[in-house]
Amino acid sequence: MNLLPPQPTESVSMTTGDLYEPLYQIQIPDKELGLLFSVHDTLSLEELAYEFKEITDRIMQWLEAAHMTAFTIEQNVKRQQQLEDIEPLLLSCQRMAPLIPLLIEMNEIIHDDPTVTITKIQSEWSGLQHFISSVKKALEESNEKNVLLSLMSSILFQIDDLSIMIFQYQEKRHIQAVTEKDDQPQKEDSILIDIDNRVGPLFTDVEKVYTRMTSAPPEDNTGLMTRKHLIVQDRWESLRVEIDELKVELKEDRWLIVFKQVADQVDGMMDGLDKTVSQCYMMIQQIKETGLSASTSSSTSTSTSSNSSVNNTSSVMDKLRSVEKNFDAKYKYYTPSIAKMLMMLGNGIAARVSRNATTLNRHENMLGRWNQLKLTMDNLRKKDLPDISTTRPMSPATTVCWSRLSDRSDNSNFLMKSPEPTIAERSRSPYVSSVASSSPIPFNMMDEYHRKTPTTPSKRDHHLWQSSKSPSPVYGRSQQMSPLSREKRSNLVPSTSDTFKKSSVIYKTNIEEEEDDDEFEISTSDFRRQQQPPVATTPTFRSKSSLSTSTRSMTPNARRCGTPSMIPRPKTPTASSLIPRPKTPSYRAGSPRIGGPRIGSPMIKQQQQQQQQSGKYRPNVKDPLDKEIGFIINSSPVPIQCQKAAGPHEGRYYFGNELTPSLGGGKKIYTCKLMTYDNNRSSSPKRNKVLIRVGGGWQDLEIFLLEHMNLMGG
16 A cells, blocks of 8 residues: 655645636537527527527536636635636636626517526526625635735744844954954945845835734734734844844944044144153253353363354254244144043043943043143243243353453463452442342352362362351352362353343343344454463462462452353343343443453354344245245244245245255255135135145145144254
8 A cells, every 4th residue: 555645736736727627618608699699580489499598508507617616716715725816717707797688688589488597597697706706805815814924924034134144243243353353344334234225125024014914904813923923023123122232332333443543643642742842851951961061161172162062052052942843833733632632532432322441541541641741731831941041051152251251360461469358348349239239149050050060178168158258149159269160160150240230130021132143242362362271279268358369360350250140141032032042241332351352253243144034034025925925934833944946937935954854855846826715795804825735736835834844844
């Protein structure tokens, strides 16, 4: 006995193919009935009745077959067997519909009494139509139910696919977070685009199912559709939560990327400020060390070493000015930007849903570093830079000149030693009283210089004894010293009475400089011929009445030169020089000159004029572009070398120095143009802006100069 499992697919297909076979086997007598109407006048009554009876029998057979077909379709619908359609049955009914009225009319022509047959045909036909309508409605409901079920199944499949895709992406994202790859933002964009493209149609299907199930749902005797619809709703809500969490995480990741970029930018700006502050302090320390070394240098140095010292001091001060301008420019542009970025990062951290410990720690460290850097910059701007401008030592050239004056007064023509007045007499002299009436002198600066100068114990005790006996501390410290100590001391003490007049206004903030630079120059050529090595003597104590001849070899003029303040007069800061530089004391016309008449130096004066002229750019007042460029160059905090290029082309300028040792440096030619912005709505004047050609585009000249200050700095 062969027991094989049934094949439902083939039986269903066979049933579907054989369903309309009985209906197709019965021919609808539409042609016969039409022929009977055309020839009924030529036929006898018996022949007409016979033909009419055959037509009615065939119609009854068709009605029975149609009823059976409709019943089979109804049973298939109840068994939830989906059919393609009932179109063949409907077409057959459409062909049968015109024959029913013709049968009634033919029955009246025959005058027979087949009323029972005609009534039965009419009843069967009406019942068939109602039955087909009910079957059609049941079939439509069944098809709709099957469509909803299949749509729910498709929705569940799509939800599963999206959940799997999100899970796989999360795994890859965590792996990328460990490996720190750079293509993560592109993958984030692609995954979000893919999710949006797939969630849109899926949401439409879910909304369609929800609308159909909430308004007049199809009959569900088993409850299958209701249960499946609840599953769809639950899975859809879960998918929405997963998508929202993914978007929040991606948003947090992008925020972390933005935070890292902004934090790196802030760190870079703070590094630049920190580096500039360090450079300023290095230059300040170098200036202090240079001043101390200049104060302890020997007065017997040659003119070559004096010139080198002048050049070194000038170079250090120029470097300090350059570093200070660089610091001011960075402080002006970086400080508001750093504060704004830190505030933006703080607001972003406060608005975040999650808290990242690394981000919080870095932000706190940045705030702490910025607060400390601001304190350091405030101290530099408000204390250290102004202090170095007031406590800056005299230039080596000046100290060498004063030391030679002292040596000449000791060893030249004045060989006879005259009795010296006592300390009380000196303190009562009008010359010393004029010094006492001047402004107070800070002794800490002098002590700093004395700490740098090596002294013997006898000298130290002698200074203490002198300071206790003398009513003037400054005068008492300069009473007795050996030629060697006098030589070191002369580097700090000017030797003209003009210095006394200038020392009385040393701490005034506004000092008008009316003398030219050449008035403060002292020629050293007349001192070289008379310079002799000093004679070393043994320092001893002196009495209150007079000084010992073995310890003091100095004329009254030279002694008067040792009494004034040892602090050089600071120069008033101006717009072109933020750090004041000391001026060499000038000789008045009425004051006695110890070293003879001063020999002027036209070459030095010409060099100073060239330096003054090279600091500013002189534009052509008739050229608007050149005039605007000159305004920008002269008002820039960074010294820039600029020169207009000669030739037929307009707007071509050289920026930079040929000897600038920078990357790709040297003087380069650039093309500039002037842009004028006119506001017609208001009465405000026109605004001009200079653009410079950089690469393939145009850039603001002021921004270009700030960005390339290392390249362009002269």
